[in-house]
Amino acid sequence: MIFGTPAALFLTLIALPITLLYLLRVRVRKVSISTDMFWSQVFEQRPPRNLWQKFRHLTSWLMQMMLLLAISIAAADPRWEIPADEAAFQVLILDTTASMQAEEKQGTRFRQAQEQAKRLVSQLRPGQQAAVLSTNSEAQIECGFTAHIPALLQAIEATAPTDCSGTCHQAVDLATSLLQPSSGGRIVLFTDSRPADEVDRLRALCESHPSDEAAGRCDLQIVRLGQSQSNLGITMFEASRAPTDPLGYELLIEFANRGDKPVTARVEITLNDVLVDVIRLQMEADENDSRLLRKLSAEGGVLEARIRDIQFSGTVNLTMTDGLQTDNTAFAVLPERPPLRVLLVSPGNLFLRQALQAVPGVDLTELNELPAVEADWQGHDLIVLHRLVPSVLPEGRMLIIDPQSDCNLWNVNPPERQPLIVQQNTSSPLMTNIDFGNVLIPQAGALTFTGTVENLVITDTDNAILSLCQSRETSCVILSVSLSDGDLPMRTVFPLLVSNVVQWFTGNTGISTAGIRTGARATVALPADWNSDPTKSMTEVFLRSPRGDTRTVVRREGIGRSSSTIELPSLKEQGVWNMSMARPQAGRKKQSNNGDSVVKIAVNLASQQESDLRFSSQTDSLNDSISLAGMRSQLPPWLIAVILAGVLLALEWWLYQRRLIM
Amino acid sequence: MLFEFSHPIYLTAIIPAAMLLWIWHRHSLADLPDRQRLFSLLLRSLIMLLLAAAAAGMTLLQRSSVPWTVFLQDVSRSTGQTGLEQADDFLRRAVSVTGNARTTWIPFAASPGIPRLTTHRKTNGTDPSVDSDNTSAPGADKAPVDPNGTNIELALNLAQSSVPSGFVPRIVLLTDGNQTSGSALQTTLKAGAEVWTVPLNRGEDPEVQIDQLVLPPEVRQGEPFPVEVVVSSSHADTGRLELFQGEFRVRSTTVQIQPGQNTFRFEQSVDRDRMAAFRVRISGLQKDTLLDNNTDIGLVSASGQPRILLADSDPDLIQELAFALEGEGVLADVRPPEGIPTTIEGLQNYELLISSNIPATALSRDQLQAIRSWVEDFGGGFLMLGGEQSFGPGGWYQTPLDDILPLQSDFRKEQEKPSLGMVLVIDRSGSMEGEKLEMARAAARAAVRLLSPRDQVAVIAFDDKTWVISEFQAAANQGRLVDQIGSLKPGGGTSMYPAMEMASEILENAAVRLKHVIVLTDGISNTGDFEGLAGQMSAAGTTVSVVAVGDEDATDIRLLTSISRIGRGRFYHAEDPALVPRIFARETMTASKSAIDEDPFAPQVMRATRALAGIDFELSPFLLGYVRTRPQPGSEVILATEKGDPLLAWWRVGLGMTGGFTSDASSRWAAEWLTWPGYGRFWTQVVRQLMRRESGSGMNIKLTRSGKNGRIQVQLTDGNGAFVSDAKGDVLLSGPDQQQTRLDLTRTAAGVYTADLTVDQPGVWNLDVSLTTAGGEMIRKSRSIYTGFPEELRLQPVNQPLLEQLAERTGGIYRPDPQQLTKSAAASVTRPRPLRTLLLALAALLLIPDVLLRRLELGIFFGGSNGVAQ
Structure with missing residues (x-):
C-alpha cells in the first residue's frame, strides 16, 4: 500500500494532547448526602467490577486512539498499488465520426460509447488519471489528465458526434504523445468499426512511436460498439x-447499399425546395449505383437529395428508414448563370440577330452604327460587329462578320x-460540328492580317474566310463572308458557329463550386468583388453553419498566402454553409448582409466508409475486452478507514x- | 465557489448517525453539566458530519486563473542557429521567472515531440530548464522531431492537450511562424487557451523574396496569357524584375516594392514550346539579405502545332527535311546528338524524336533511358533514319533502344560478303578490374555474336604478359568462344606491344579477306614501337582500331590515336565503361562491312497505310543506299527495298510508336528524293503516323500543390461538350529521380476525375493522364509540375502577421517579456480541490476539544450538573 498524502499521518500527533x-485525574465531585445506607445497598447489590473499572479508562483511551x-x-x-496490468494513465478516445450516430436498440452507438466510457472512468482507482479525446477527421482534447x-464524466457527456468521416491515426498518435512522459499507459478507443488493416496500423503506431525517446509502452484497446446493420x-x-x-x-449521384439484402427507396431531388426529380431506387445487396441527370435551369441555388421510403427486402421496417440518417441527405450548390451581355453593331441582319438571341442567356444590345464614345464599348462580354469596323478595334472579345474596312489588325483586299x-x-x-463544305459562298472577303492569326477555314487561293486573331488587348473571330449573299445564314453552320464563338469567348468550364466532404479541409475561391475594395477590412470572413452557429475564419495567415482564395477549417456539420464578409445577424436564418455577397458551400458526408455499418468477421474479433480490474466494485482503503472511524465514533x-467507558 | 460530492450517497449516513447520537445523549449517564453534554454532542455530531462529507467526496469547485505554461519551441530548419539561441535565452529567463512548476516544454517541427516537464534547478548549477532525465538543454535537442517542416497546428493541438485539467492553458509559441503544413489559425483551441507568440528570427535583416509565380497551367500556342509575380518584402525598395522564358529574357522592368506583398503582372505567350519554363528573378535591390529566394520557376503547357526534334550527327545535312516538315505545318527543331534532352521533361516538348545517322556511342545512358521511358510511358514517338552510323553500324545493338526499334540491328551478313578475321586485344591489367573488365567481356561476347559463321576470331589479353584467351577459330564456335571469354580475369601490369605483335602474327597468315584488330586498354603501356607495328599491320592489310576506356589522364591518348590513324582504323575514347560493348558492336559491323548496301533501288510498298496516302511510289526516285536490318517479330513493314530488306517499318511500344527508315533523308542516299515533290508529304505523313497523339482535346487538367501534397483534377468532355462521366483511368507520375508511380483517378463529379499526388523532391514532375471511356476511347494528355526547394528551406522573414493574429485571437501577447508570465490568465477554469484531507484533519483536530469536554468538568462555563456521583 502507498499513501497519497503521507504528511497527513502527522495528525497522529494529536494523540499526545488526547x-x-x-492522564489527568478527574477530580471526583463531592456531594453531601444525609446517609450512605442506600449507597451501601447499591454497592452490595452491584459489587464494583474492579477489573473492568480499571479497564474502562484504558478502553476509552484506546478507542480514542483507534x-x-x-x-x-x-x-x-492510502491506495493499493496499481497492478502491473493496469495503467496509471489512460486516454479514452471517443469516435465521433458519422457512423457513430447509427441507431441501435440501446440508443445510438455514440451513446453506448459514452456509457461505457463513463463506467470505465467511474471505476478509476485512486492514483489513476485519465484524459478524454474525441476523433473524427481530427483529434481534439475534451479533458486533460485528471x-x-x-470532470471526466462531464467531458464525456459534453462530447457530441459529428457528420465527419475519418481515421483514428491522429488521435492515437496524440494519445501516445500524451502518455510518453508518464512511462506509457493505456489507450482505450471506443469505436464502431475499423478496417482490419487500419487497426494493424494503429497498433503499430502505438507500439513504435516515432520519438527516439519513447520510454514507455502504450497499450491500445479497442472497444467495438454497435451491431452490424444494413444501410x-x-x-x-x-x-x-x-x-x-x-x-x-x-447531377452526379452515387448510392451505396451496404446491406445483405436488396433495397428499394425513393430519392427526391429539389432545387431551392422545389421538386425537380424523383428517382426510384432498386438495388441489390452490396451494390453501388450512380445516376447522371441532366437538367435545365438558369437559376442557381441549393440542390438537395433526400432518400425516403427505404425498405430492405425480407424485413418489416415501419419507420421506412435505415441505420444512419445522415447519409440519406446530400446537398449541392448550383451557381447562377448570369446573362451574357452582347453588343451587336450592325446595319441590320435578321439572321444574325436571331442567331445571337438563340444562344441561351444572351442579353442583346443592338446598335445600327459604331459607338461614338469609348465608354459605350465597355460593359459587354462580347461585341459582334457586322460590316462596321472602327479603325482601331476596342479591347475585348469580338466576333466580326464581313468587315468592310481596314483596322489595326487587317487590311481589306478585293473580295x-x-x-x-x-x-x-x-x-x-470553334469548328465543333461545323463543316463549310456544302455552304454556298458566292463571295468571300480577303483580308491581310498585320499580326499573328490562326486560319481555321482556307480557300484554294490561301484566303482564310474564318480566322482567329489574338493580341494583348483584343481577341476576335473574323468571318469574312457576306451574310446577304449565299445561303450561309440559312444553314445550321451559322448558328452553330455563333454558339461556338460565344462558348469560346465566355470560357465556360462547367465546374461549379465543388462540394466539400465533412471534416476535410478545402480551399475555395473568393468572389472577385471581395477583393475589389481595398478599404474594406478583409482579414476575416464569417461562416454560418446549417444550424446557425457562426465562426470566423482568417483570410490570410500572414505573408505568403494568396488572398483570392481562403482555406476553410474542417467543417463537421453536413448541410449548406454560408460564407460572408459581414457577420451574420444572430437569430436570422436568411442572411441579409447589406448587399454583401454570400457564398454557399455544400458540405456532405459522402463517405463509403461511414455508410457501411456492417462489421466484417475480421472486425468482429477486434473487440478487446477491457481489463475490468479497475472496474471492480472495491471500496478504496481511505473510505474503509473513514467508515471505521465513523463506527468507532458512534460506538x-x-x-x-x-x-461503560470513561 | 461551488461544492460537489462525488458519492453523495454517503451523506445519507448523517441522519441515522445523528439520531443515534441524540438518543444516546438523551439517555446519557455521564456526570457532566447538561450544557456541557450538549456541547459535547454538537462537537461529536460535527466530527461525524466531517467524516460523512469526506466519505461523500466533498470537492470545492474553485474558479482558477492559474495558468499551466507550455513552451512550444520551433526546432525546424527554418529557425536556424540564431533562432535556437533566441529561444534558449527566452526559455532560461522565463523558467527563472515561472519556476519549473506547472510548465511543460515541447519541441516541434514537422510534427511535435514529446511533452516534458521541467524540473527544479540542480544544485550543481545545471540549467534549470533541463529535464532531470535529459542533460541537453531545450533547443539543443533536435533528435525526436523531423526538422524538415513546420506544423504549428499539430504542435498547438498537442500543447493544449497536454495541460492537465484545472489549469488555464497558456501556450508560449517560439517560432518564426513560417508553417509548411497545417494551419495554425484553424486549430480548434479550447475556450480560454492563450497563445503567446515569441518571434524567432534570423535578425532584423531586410529581406525581399519571390513568393509566387502564377501561371495558367495550359494555354494555346500564340495566345497571350497573364503572368503574375508576387514579391514580399520587409521594407520599401527598388529593384529589377526580370522574366525569362527558357534561356531568354522576355521582360525586364524596374519595380517599386512596398513592405508586405507586391503583385506584378505581365502578359506572355508561348509560340513554339509544348512545355515552356518561365523563370522570374528580382535583383538590384538596395537591401536584401538572402539571394536564394529571389527566383522562382513555373511551367506552362502549350497546345498547338506539333513539334518534333530532329537530331543528326551533322545538323546541316538534315535541314531539308526540317524545311519540308515546317512547310507542312510540323515544327522541327534541329540539333546535334548532344542536344537531345537527357530528361523526360525535356522530351515532353516534342511529339517525335528523329535520330538521323547518329551512333549509339554519341548518346549517353541518360539520354537512351529517357528516350525509352518517354516512348513507352509517355507516348512519345521515335524514328531512326539510316546512315553509316545508324542501326548496326551505329552500334545500336543491345542498347536500351534496340529492343524498342522495329528493326533489328544484329543483321548477319550474307554469304557473298568477304570473310573477316578479327583479333580482340584486351587489357587485363589490374586497373581493369571491376566494371571495366566486365564491360570488356560483354563487348567481346557481343562482337563474337555479330560475326557470321565464316568469320574467324581470336581473343588475346595482356597485362605484363600476353595471354591467349581464345585461339583463332571460326566464329561458328560461338558457344566455346563465349565460355572462353568468360575466363578473362584481371592481372598485373600493362605491356601492350607483345599482344599487338601476336595479333599481327595471327592475322598475317589467316585466310580471310578482311583483317581487323580492336585494341582495348585503360592505361599507359610499357614502351614499344607501336606506330611502327601499326604501320606494318596496315601494310599487311590489317586495320587497327583502338578503344581507350577511363580517364584521359590515365591513358596515352596521343599514342593510341596515332596507332588507330596509322592502322587505318578508328579511335574511341569511352569515359563510361558501359559504352565499350556498343563500340565493339559498331566496330564489328563496320569492319565486316556487312550492314550497308549502296546499290540504288526503288522503294516497294509492302503495306497500304494512310501514311502513304496520295504518294505514288511508282514515280518516286531511287534511293542510293540503305542499312540492312531485319524486322522485329510483330512490326509492320511498310516499305521494302528491291532485295526484300525492310526500308520503312514501325510498331507500337507501350504508349508510343517507334519507326525505322533504313535509308536516309539527306543528300547521301536520298539526293534524288530531295527534289521529289512527294518528299515533304511523305515525311510529314510518316511523322504524323509516329508522333505522340495527345488526343486530349476534351480534357482539361488542373494541377494544384501545397507543399509536397498535390492534386490533379481532370475534366473530361466529349466532342459536343458534354461531360464524360463513365471513364476510368490513371496518372503516371514520374519524379525528378525518374521513379514512376501509377495513381488511379477517382470520379469526384460529373466529368471530373481526381487523384492526390505526393511530390516530395525538388525538380520537375511529369504526369501522363490517361482515361478510357466506356466506349473504349482512350484520351491522354501530359503535364508537368515544378517543385522548388522544400518550403522549409525557403528563407523567409518572420511571419509576424500570423504570430500577431494568433496572440490577438486568443488573448495572448505578442513578443512578451518573460516577467509577464507571472500574470494570471484572463480566463478561468474550474479547478476541483478535493477537501477530504482537510475535512479529516479538521475532524482529527476536533477530537481534542471533544475529549476535553468529556474529561473535564467545566461547570463554571456550562452551569449545574445532573448530580450523578462517582
Whole structure:
C-alpha cells in the first residue's frame, strides 16, 4: 500500500494532547448526602467490577486512539498499488465520426460509447488519471489528465458526434504523445468499426512511436460498439454547369447499399425546395449505383437529395428508414448563370440577330452604327460587329462578320469570287460540328492580317474566310463572308458557329463550386468583388453553419498566402454553409448582409466508409475486452478507514454515555 | 465557489448517525453539566458530519486563473542557429521567472515531440530548464522531431492537450511562424487557451523574396496569357524584375516594392514550346539579405502545332527535311546528338524524336533511358533514319533502344560478303578490374555474336604478359568462344606491344579477306614501337582500331590515336565503361562491312497505310543506299527495298510508336528524293503516323500543390461538350529521380476525375493522364509540375502577421517579456480541490476539544450538573 498524502499521518500527533487529557485525574465531585445506607445497598447489590473499572479508562483511551488513527490513515489517502496490468494513465478516445450516430436498440452507438466510457472512468482507482479525446477527421482534447472523476464524466457527456468521416491515426498518435512522459499507459478507443488493416496500423503506431525517446509502452484497446446493420446512403452528390449549354447542369449521384439484402427507396431531388426529380431506387445487396441527370435551369441555388421510403427486402421496417440518417441527405450548390451581355453593331441582319438571341442567356444590345464614345464599348462580354469596323478595334472579345474596312489588325483586299474551301481546321473548338463544305459562298472577303492569326477555314487561293486573331488587348473571330449573299445564314453552320464563338469567348468550364466532404479541409475561391475594395477590412470572413452557429475564419495567415482564395477549417456539420464578409445577424436564418455577397458551400458526408455499418468477421474479433480490474466494485482503503472511524465514533459515544467507558 | 460530492450517497449516513447520537445523549449517564453534554454532542455530531462529507467526496469547485505554461519551441530548419539561441535565452529567463512548476516544454517541427516537464534547478548549477532525465538543454535537442517542416497546428493541438485539467492553458509559441503544413489559425483551441507568440528570427535583416509565380497551367500556342509575380518584402525598395522564358529574357522592368506583398503582372505567350519554363528573378535591390529566394520557376503547357526534334550527327545535312516538315505545318527543331534532352521533361516538348545517322556511342545512358521511358510511358514517338552510323553500324545493338526499334540491328551478313578475321586485344591489367573488365567481356561476347559463321576470331589479353584467351577459330564456335571469354580475369601490369605483335602474327597468315584488330586498354603501356607495328599491320592489310576506356589522364591518348590513324582504323575514347560493348558492336559491323548496301533501288510498298496516302511510289526516285536490318517479330513493314530488306517499318511500344527508315533523308542516299515533290508529304505523313497523339482535346487538367501534397483534377468532355462521366483511368507520375508511380483517378463529379499526388523532391514532375471511356476511347494528355526547394528551406522573414493574429485571437501577447508570465490568465477554469484531507484533519483536530469536554468538568462555563456521583 502507498499513501497519497503521507504528511497527513502527522495528525497522529494529536494523540499526545488526547493522552495528556486522559492522564489527568478527574477530580471526583463531592456531594453531601444525609446517609450512605442506600449507597451501601447499591454497592452490595452491584459489587464494583474492579477489573473492568480499571479497564474502562484504558478502553476509552484506546478507542480514542483507534479513532484518531483511522482518521489519520484516511487523511493520508492510502491506495493499493496499481497492478502491473493496469495503467496509471489512460486516454479514452471517443469516435465521433458519422457512423457513430447509427441507431441501435440501446440508443445510438455514440451513446453506448459514452456509457461505457463513463463506467470505465467511474471505476478509476485512486492514483489513476485519465484524459478524454474525441476523433473524427481530427483529434481534439475534451479533458486533460485528471483524477477528478466528475470532470471526466462531464467531458464525456459534453462530447457530441459529428457528420465527419475519418481515421483514428491522429488521435492515437496524440494519445501516445500524451502518455510518453508518464512511462506509457493505456489507450482505450471506443469505436464502431475499423478496417482490419487500419487497426494493424494503429497498433503499430502505438507500439513504435516515432520519438527516439519513447520510454514507455502504450497499450491500445479497442472497444467495438454497435451491431452490424444494413444501410443505404448517398456517397456522392455533385452538380456541375454544362460547359456548352448555358442553362444546363448535370447531377452526379452515387448510392451505396451496404446491406445483405436488396433495397428499394425513393430519392427526391429539389432545387431551392422545389421538386425537380424523383428517382426510384432498386438495388441489390452490396451494390453501388450512380445516376447522371441532366437538367435545365438558369437559376442557381441549393440542390438537395433526400432518400425516403427505404425498405430492405425480407424485413418489416415501419419507420421506412435505415441505420444512419445522415447519409440519406446530400446537398449541392448550383451557381447562377448570369446573362451574357452582347453588343451587336450592325446595319441590320435578321439572321444574325436571331442567331445571337438563340444562344441561351444572351442579353442583346443592338446598335445600327459604331459607338461614338469609348465608354459605350465597355460593359459587354462580347461585341459582334457586322460590316462596321472602327479603325482601331476596342479591347475585348469580338466576333466580326464581313468587315468592310481596314483596322489595326487587317487590311481589306478585293473580295474573292466563288471561293473553294480546301482546308478546315476541325481540331479547333470553334469548328465543333461545323463543316463549310456544302455552304454556298458566292463571295468571300480577303483580308491581310498585320499580326499573328490562326486560319481555321482556307480557300484554294490561301484566303482564310474564318480566322482567329489574338493580341494583348483584343481577341476576335473574323468571318469574312457576306451574310446577304449565299445561303450561309440559312444553314445550321451559322448558328452553330455563333454558339461556338460565344462558348469560346465566355470560357465556360462547367465546374461549379465543388462540394466539400465533412471534416476535410478545402480551399475555395473568393468572389472577385471581395477583393475589389481595398478599404474594406478583409482579414476575416464569417461562416454560418446549417444550424446557425457562426465562426470566423482568417483570410490570410500572414505573408505568403494568396488572398483570392481562403482555406476553410474542417467543417463537421453536413448541410449548406454560408460564407460572408459581414457577420451574420444572430437569430436570422436568411442572411441579409447589406448587399454583401454570400457564398454557399455544400458540405456532405459522402463517405463509403461511414455508410457501411456492417462489421466484417475480421472486425468482429477486434473487440478487446477491457481489463475490468479497475472496474471492480472495491471500496478504496481511505473510505474503509473513514467508515471505521465513523463506527468507532458512534460506538465510543454510546459506551461513554452509558458509562461503560470513561 | 461551488461544492460537489462525488458519492453523495454517503451523506445519507448523517441522519441515522445523528439520531443515534441524540438518543444516546438523551439517555446519557455521564456526570457532566447538561450544557456541557450538549456541547459535547454538537462537537461529536460535527466530527461525524466531517467524516460523512469526506466519505461523500466533498470537492470545492474553485474558479482558477492559474495558468499551466507550455513552451512550444520551433526546432525546424527554418529557425536556424540564431533562432535556437533566441529561444534558449527566452526559455532560461522565463523558467527563472515561472519556476519549473506547472510548465511543460515541447519541441516541434514537422510534427511535435514529446511533452516534458521541467524540473527544479540542480544544485550543481545545471540549467534549470533541463529535464532531470535529459542533460541537453531545450533547443539543443533536435533528435525526436523531423526538422524538415513546420506544423504549428499539430504542435498547438498537442500543447493544449497536454495541460492537465484545472489549469488555464497558456501556450508560449517560439517560432518564426513560417508553417509548411497545417494551419495554425484553424486549430480548434479550447475556450480560454492563450497563445503567446515569441518571434524567432534570423535578425532584423531586410529581406525581399519571390513568393509566387502564377501561371495558367495550359494555354494555346500564340495566345497571350497573364503572368503574375508576387514579391514580399520587409521594407520599401527598388529593384529589377526580370522574366525569362527558357534561356531568354522576355521582360525586364524596374519595380517599386512596398513592405508586405507586391503583385506584378505581365502578359506572355508561348509560340513554339509544348512545355515552356518561365523563370522570374528580382535583383538590384538596395537591401536584401538572402539571394536564394529571389527566383522562382513555373511551367506552362502549350497546345498547338506539333513539334518534333530532329537530331543528326551533322545538323546541316538534315535541314531539308526540317524545311519540308515546317512547310507542312510540323515544327522541327534541329540539333546535334548532344542536344537531345537527357530528361523526360525535356522530351515532353516534342511529339517525335528523329535520330538521323547518329551512333549509339554519341548518346549517353541518360539520354537512351529517357528516350525509352518517354516512348513507352509517355507516348512519345521515335524514328531512326539510316546512315553509316545508324542501326548496326551505329552500334545500336543491345542498347536500351534496340529492343524498342522495329528493326533489328544484329543483321548477319550474307554469304557473298568477304570473310573477316578479327583479333580482340584486351587489357587485363589490374586497373581493369571491376566494371571495366566486365564491360570488356560483354563487348567481346557481343562482337563474337555479330560475326557470321565464316568469320574467324581470336581473343588475346595482356597485362605484363600476353595471354591467349581464345585461339583463332571460326566464329561458328560461338558457344566455346563465349565460355572462353568468360575466363578473362584481371592481372598485373600493362605491356601492350607483345599482344599487338601476336595479333599481327595471327592475322598475317589467316585466310580471310578482311583483317581487323580492336585494341582495348585503360592505361599507359610499357614502351614499344607501336606506330611502327601499326604501320606494318596496315601494310599487311590489317586495320587497327583502338578503344581507350577511363580517364584521359590515365591513358596515352596521343599514342593510341596515332596507332588507330596509322592502322587505318578508328579511335574511341569511352569515359563510361558501359559504352565499350556498343563500340565493339559498331566496330564489328563496320569492319565486316556487312550492314550497308549502296546499290540504288526503288522503294516497294509492302503495306497500304494512310501514311502513304496520295504518294505514288511508282514515280518516286531511287534511293542510293540503305542499312540492312531485319524486322522485329510483330512490326509492320511498310516499305521494302528491291532485295526484300525492310526500308520503312514501325510498331507500337507501350504508349508510343517507334519507326525505322533504313535509308536516309539527306543528300547521301536520298539526293534524288530531295527534289521529289512527294518528299515533304511523305515525311510529314510518316511523322504524323509516329508522333505522340495527345488526343486530349476534351480534357482539361488542373494541377494544384501545397507543399509536397498535390492534386490533379481532370475534366473530361466529349466532342459536343458534354461531360464524360463513365471513364476510368490513371496518372503516371514520374519524379525528378525518374521513379514512376501509377495513381488511379477517382470520379469526384460529373466529368471530373481526381487523384492526390505526393511530390516530395525538388525538380520537375511529369504526369501522363490517361482515361478510357466506356466506349473504349482512350484520351491522354501530359503535364508537368515544378517543385522548388522544400518550403522549409525557403528563407523567409518572420511571419509576424500570423504570430500577431494568433496572440490577438486568443488573448495572448505578442513578443512578451518573460516577467509577464507571472500574470494570471484572463480566463478561468474550474479547478476541483478535493477537501477530504482537510475535512479529516479538521475532524482529527476536533477530537481534542471533544475529549476535553468529556474529561473535564467545566461547570463554571456550562452551569449545574445532573448530580450523578462517582
